[in-house]
Amino acid sequence: MAIATRRRSKYTDTVRSVLIERGHATNAQIAADLRLLFPTVSDTTVHRITQRLIEDGEARLAPNASDGSMLFDSNAEAHDHFECAGCGELRDIHIPREGRSMIRSAIGDCRVDGPLKIVGTCCNCMNRK
Ligand SMILES: [Zn+2]
Ligand SMILES: [Zn+2]
CATH class of the missing domain: 1.10.10.10 (Winged helix-like DNA-binding domain superfamily/Winged helix DNA-binding domain)
Structure with missing residues (x-):
């Protein structure tokens, strides 16, 4: 472009x-x-x-x-995300190559070529419980 x-x-x-x-x-x-x-x-x-x-x-x-x-x-580079299911916070993360290849074998060697989103509970929300 x-x-x-x-x-x-x-x-x-x-x-x-x-x-x-x-x-x-x-x-x-x-x-x-x-x-x-x-x-x-x-x-x-x-x-x-x-x-x-x-x-x-x-x-x-x-x-x-x-x-x-x-x-x-605002981050125009390709990147992964972590989303907290509790408060909805979305954070930029980078899942390393080894992580991607583990995910790849978990999905029967289909290709992992897009950004990944991990959903979980952030530390703030965990501490609130
Ligand atoms: Zn949270
Ligand atoms: Zn982002």
């Missing part, structure tokens, strides 16, 4: 920094943050900007949020 010039506008710049700060965010979360600064910005504008960040390779899609909505990821 050709390297596009980074698009600049006050909305795009703010969406970019909201996403970087949150790490992972839905359009609804980004829109809510953006409206703290620009109360009249529309959902359509936010959707258009996040779509462009994906097209320009500045962001990628993470596994969907628990309510099924699209989740944008």
